[in-house]
Amino acid sequence: MSRRLTARGRRRRKELLDFAAHRFxxxxxxxxxxxxxxxxxGVGKGVFYWYFESKDELFRQILIDAQRDLRRQQRQAIEDEPDPLRRIEAGVRMAVHWLDANRHLFALLELARTEERFAPLVRQGEEQAVADALPHIQAGMDAGxxxxxxxxxxxxxxxxxxNTLTRVLVLDQGQTADTAAxxxxxxxxxxxxxxASARARLGRAG
Amino acid sequence: MSRRLTARGRRRRKELLDFAAHRFxxxxxxxxxxxxxxxxxGVGKGVFYWYFESKDELFRQILIDAQRDLRRQQRQAIEDEPDPLRRIEAGVRMAVHWLDANRHLFALLELARTEERFAPLVRQGEEQAVADALPHIQAGMDAGxxxxxxxxxxxxxxxxxxNTLTRVLVLDQGQTADTAAxxxxxxxxxxxxxxASARARLGRAG
Amino acid sequence: MSRRLTARGRRRRKELLDFAAHRFxxxxxxxxxxxxxxxxxGVGKGVFYWYFESKDELFRQILIDAQRDLRRQQRQAIEDEPDPLRRIEAGVRMAVHWLDANRHLFALLELARTEERFAPLVRQGEEQAVADALPHIQAGMDAGxxxxxxxxxxxxxxxxxxNTLTRVLVLDQGQTADTAAxxxxxxxxxxxxxxASARARLGRAG
Amino acid sequence: MSRRLTARGRRRRKELLDFAAHRFxxxxxxxxxxxxxxxxxGVGKGVFYWYFESKDELFRQILIDAQRDLRRQQRQAIEDEPDPLRRIEAGVRMAVHWLDANRHLFALLELARTEERFAPLVRQGEEQAVADALPHIQAGMDAGxxxxxxxxxxxxxxxxxxNTLTRVLVLDQGQTADTAAxxxxxxxxxxxxxxASARARLGRAG
DNA sequence: AATGAATGAGCATTCATTCAT
DNA sequence: TATGAATGAATGCTCATTCAT
Structure with a gap:
């Protein structure tokens, strides 16, 4: 695929992606x-196959776009924070907000993880997210x-x-993203x- | 569909449930x-519809059985622990072990959550699990x-x-249930x- | 496929084969x-796929059955002839009659030969027919x-x-099979x- | 669709005809x-429908061109032969060579014969070929x-x-056109x- | 002359479910 | 209880053809 598209074509493609994402x-x-x-x-069937090779490929595209968008926004949210813990905090906060604002994509990522055909894509995105977070965690450890x-x-x-608290508090219970964050x-x-008990436990553990 | 079944019937039904669970x-x-x-x-189609009203109902049955089993085992694991924190620890440990031993059911619960038709069942089971945990958490707070x-x-x-650490550490990375727990x-x-930083944060927070 | 079929099932299957052969x-x-x-x-769509794996497989089955039938009849027509030339004559005669009586299958064999997917089957049948004829030709040569x-x-x-004369004389021009044979x-x-000219040519050729 | 075409147009049209013939x-x-x-x-879809009314018409054009070409070459091959038998021999020889050199068109003619929509065209061409041969056969008979x-x-x-020997000997078995001829x-x-046996048979037949 | 986009009827195939035996 | 056979709506996808630009 990866056709060269006119502006109109790109709009149509986006329309299909968005509509499908919500329906899925x-x-x-x-x-x-x-x-x-x-x-x-509101288009003919052929249009779908003009823009996407298959229903599977459309879904994959949705997942890729979603993960790319979340990653980009998380990066932006983090970039100005000097403190590692604050960077992590900012990342979490942005994730909750994004999952709230794009709850249909949140659902889709969970869905995709349960289908062997799409799971690798989700796992890969998650590994990426973890890899992105790792340096900050390491920096936090180094700084004590x-x-x-x-x-x-x-x-x-x-x-x-x-993820869990966003799902429960924001999506199920309707609390704000900030509260959940x-x-x-x-x-x-x-x-x-x-x-107190932490100190006790620490003492025990060494 | 709550037929009265002979011993052979119950075995057949179980066979179908197990096979379907793994395939799903x-x-x-x-x-x-x-x-x-x-x-x-290795049976005819009629057999299926003798034991289950529909494919959906079969899936629901699998989910109900799985949740019931996990709950029963968690209860047993907890019942002898006097200390609230230890009770929670035992519950977590049992969950990790159960999810490891029944990874196909783990996958199924995640899958069911993504389908509006089955999600209420999963949510209900989860609420039950949370309700089960609540008294111990409350007790832990009361005890400081x-x-x-x-x-x-x-x-x-x-x-x-x-759930997340079990999935990543046990299922994806192959570590033992105990390590993950x-x-x-x-x-x-x-x-x-x-x-140190916790103390600082606490001081700040009040 | 190759399901075990009841008598009714075999009848249905035959019905489908015959109808399809004529339509094709x-x-x-x-x-x-x-x-x-x-x-x-006059059956539901599922019936087709109960008896045949695919449309292709149905066609293949038609071709195999047709070739088997022709071969069997040719064998019977030949078996009592002691003279090699008479055996060949009987074989040709039977072929013309069979192609006349089963003109839809004649058409199908020609059709199949033109589709790479089915051509091997036809070629194989033809090689079989040629192999069947070879001993009689050899015997004729040995007997001078x-x-x-x-x-x-x-x-x-x-x-x-x-094949050519049957097509032209019988199918196109409507002459009898015997005339064409x-x-x-x-x-x-x-x-x-x-x-006369044959003798001349023979003389020339040595 | 008998458009007036520029030189470039004629080339494009030819390109489409040739490519299609090979693919078909x-x-x-x-x-x-x-x-x-x-x-x-390497052109857009509109181009196709600029030069041809439909896919069917394109195929018909290929068939007509092929038959015209074969006929022209056969005529040339024959024109200098004074002897009727030699004329027939030359015609057969040229046919074998042409079918060898244009095997894709050979395949196409056989294919077309099996589709009611195109068969008349092929039959017509064949009748033409037969009509072309008739005078020479008649002359041969008159000359004894x-x-x-x-x-x-x-x-x-x-x-x-x-046709049959060309297909088997040249196309299937890879022998030269001359051997097959x-x-x-x-x-x-x-x-x-x-x-000897011919004489005996002749005696019998009258 | 040429293109990219669109159309929509049509296709082979699947599948949950039903039913006669 | 159990089976083989049947149903037919629905699915993902194709493709000859048309059209605006």
Missing amino acids: ATNGFHPTSVTEIVDGV LIRRADPLVVAHGIVGVT DAAIAFCFEGIMSP | ATNGFHPTSVTEIVDGV LIRRADPLVVAHGIVGVT DAAIAFCFEGIMSP | ATNGFHPTSVTEIVDGV LIRRADPLVVAHGIVGVT DAAIAFCFEGIMSP | ATNGFHPTSVTEIVDGV LIRRADPLVVAHGIVGVT DAAIAFCFEGIMSP
């Missing part, structure tokens, strides 16, 4: 038919701000808390123990 | 056809072991970290900050 | 749709009844004349030269 | 799409060089042997019987 998120990938998509956009631990575990833990950051930074 | 996890729900399932088990915070946030945070518990209990 | 012969393979076939037989020449060329020449046999046996 | 011969008429053709030639028989049968017999001429002229 609402209805699921399999239950959403190509017919449904082209009818929704972050506990010594496997930076990969730290990164994945942060991602897990962020605060909660996620607090959980990630301090854990659940009280300072 | 490997291939996806939609791409796995009823024909594929009955062929795999756990930081004061919204217990719901705490519960969901724990679940998020547990240790990592999850450490992350949840202590967070990522070093004691 | 009249309309062509590509222009005849599966829908057309199942509608013509047939000119010494490459038996393969002889066999293919006979097949070519037989006489013409084919005369052409093959004696060629087109007059005895 | 390799892939079949139906399986070859217009898109495939225009992509192969050719056995008295229906000249039409003689003509079609020759065509059948020529020799074989075809020998078969047509003398038939398969030995002189």
Whole structure:
């Protein structure tokens, strides 16, 4: 594919991508038919296959675009922060906001992870995100701000808390992105123990 | 469809449930056809519809059974622990072990969450799990072991970290369930900050 | 495929094969749709795929059956003839009659030869037919009844004349199979030269 | 569609005809799409429909051109031969050479004959070829060089042997056109019987 | 003359479900 | 209980053809 497109062509393609993304998120990938998509956009069936090689390829394109957009925004959000912990905080905050604003894409990424055909793409994006976070975590450890631990575990833990709390607090319970971000950051930074019991545990662990 | 079944009938039904669960996890729900399932088990199509009203209902049954099993095992793991933090730890540890041993059901639960038709079932199971955890978290707070915070946030945070780290460390990277459980518990209990910076942050926060 | 079929199933399958063979012969393979076939037989679309793996496979089956039938009849026609030339004559005669009686299959074999996907099947059948004829040609040569020449060329020449004259005389011009068979046999046996000029040519050739 | 074309236009048209002829011969008429053709030639779709009314018309044009070319060459090959048998021999020889050199067109003519839509064109060309041969056959009979028989049968017999042996010996077995021509001429002229048995048969037949 | 974009009927095939036996 | 056979709507995709530019 990768046709050379006119401005009009690029607009059509975008229209199809957006419409499909919303339908996939609402209805699921399999239950959403190509017919449904082209009818929704108001074009003939051939148009779909003019812009995309297949329904699968369209989905892949949506996933790639989504991950690229999130990454770009996270980078921008982070770039001016000098402090490692603040950089992590900014990244988490931006993730929550992005997932809130693009909840259909959030749903799609989770969906894609469950289909062997698309999972590698999601995993790859996630590895990228973790790789992006790693230097800051490392810097935090070097500066004595972050506990010594496997930076990969730290990164994945942060991602897990962020995604889960966004889903529950923002999407299910309707709280604001900022509230959810605060909660996620607090959980990630301090854990659940009280300072007293933490000290006790630390003492035990060495 | 709550037929009264003979022992042989119950075995047949179980066979179908198990085979379908594995196929769904490997291939996806939609791409796995009823024909594929009955062929795999070696029976005719009528048998399927004797035991299950529909393919959807079969999937629902798998989900219900899985959640019931996990819950039962978690309860057993917890019941002898007197200390709230230890109860939480035991719960997390059991979850990681169960998700490791039943990774196809893990995949299925994630899959079901992405399909509006099945998502309520998963959400309901999760709410149940959170409700089960809440008293212990509350007890931990009352005993001064756990930081004061919204217990719901705490519960969901724990679940998020547990699921994510199990997926990444155990399923993707092949580490043992115990290693992953240790990592999850450490992350949840202590967070990522070093004691020093935690003290600083606490001071700031009030 | 090669399902185990009940008597009813075998009848259905035959119905589909016959109907499709006639449609393919009249309309062509590509222009005849599966829908057309199942509608013509008066069954649902699934029935087609219950009995055949694909439209291609159905066509292949038709070709195989046709070639098997022709071969069987030729064998029977020949078996009581003691004289090699008479055996060849009987074979040609039977071929003309069969092609007349099964003109739709005649058309199909020619059609199949033009599609790379099916051509090997036709070529194989033809090689079989030639191989079947070879011993009689050889016997004729050994008995001094047939000119010494490459038996393969002889066999293919006979097949070519037989097919062509059947098509032109019987199918296009409406003459009887017997008339066409006489013409084919005369052409093959004696060629087109007059005895006088043949003698002259023979003298020349040595 | 008999547009007046510039020199460049004529070249483009020829390019499309040639490319299509080869694709049709390799892939079949139906399986070859217009898109495939225009992509192969490196032009847009509009160009195709500028030069040809439809895909069918393009195919018809290829067939007409092919038959015209073969006929012209056969005429030239024959014109200097005074002897009727030599004229027939020259015609057969040229046919074998032409079919060898233009095997894709050979395939196309056979293909076209199997599709009711195009068959009349092929039949017409063949009737033309037969009509062209008839006077020479008649002259041969009048001169006592050719056995008295229906000249039409003689003509079609020759065509059948020529086509078949060319296909088998040249295309399938890779022999030279001249070898095949020799074989075809020998078969047509003398038939398969030995002189002795021919005499016996002649005596019998009258 | 030429292009990229669009059309939409049509195609082979699948599949959840039903039913007669 | 169980089976083989049947249903037919629906699916992803193709393709000859048309059209605005």
